Amino acid sequence: MKKTLGAIVLSAMSGSVFAELIVENAHIRESIPGAPNSAAFMILKNTSAQDVVLTSATSELARATELHNHINDNGVMRMREVSEIVVPAGQSVQLKPGGMHVMFMGLATPLKQGEQGSFTLVDQSGQKYPVQAPVKKIKMQMKHDHQGDHKGEHKH
Numbered sequence: 001m002k003k004t005l006g007a008i009v010l011s012a013m014s015g016s017v018f019a020e021l022i023v024e025n026a027h028i029r030e031s032i033p034g035a036p037n038s039a040a041f042m043i044l045k046n047t048s049a050q051d052v053v054l055t056s057a058t059s060e061l062a063r064a065t066e067l068h069n070h071i072n073d074n075g076v077m078r079m080r081e082v083s084e085i086v087v088p089a090g091q092s093v094q095l096k097p098g099g100m101h102v103m104f105m106g107l108a109t110p111l112k113q114g115e116q117g118s119f120t121l122v123d124q125s126g127q128k129y130p131v132q133a134p135v136k137k138i139k140m141q142m143k144h145d146h147q148g149d150h151k152g153e154h155k156h
């Protein structure tokens, strides 16, 4: 009898499974009233022996979808568009508030917790990774929050 292990292992995994990239815990930030932008966060796991280099993202959620990161500009965290997000071979990269994220500029409609949104990541070879993600309320880490503990403070 031939072994058919591969298919069984793949189907038992949670999350979206692609040839090389597994997207876990994807979620989209609920939009703030009056703010036309939002962002998506997730863990990207590269199960292949080659780096996956994401070079763009698309979505119908917004007028423009961009790959963003935060930089520390003399102690002030600013976000900016980046040309690529590299997920090294065999490693994971986390997109999270205050770090890298998929940015939605000019939302078509406000995003409410409980809704689903979809977007597509594209790598440098043109391969597409469609992602479906729930909309969630996410605390902004950059804001100074005197009620909470001191997690998420600026590092110097």
Ligand SMILES: [Cu+2]
Binding pocket: 039, 068, 069, 079, 080, 101, 102, 103
């Ligand atoms: Cu951004």
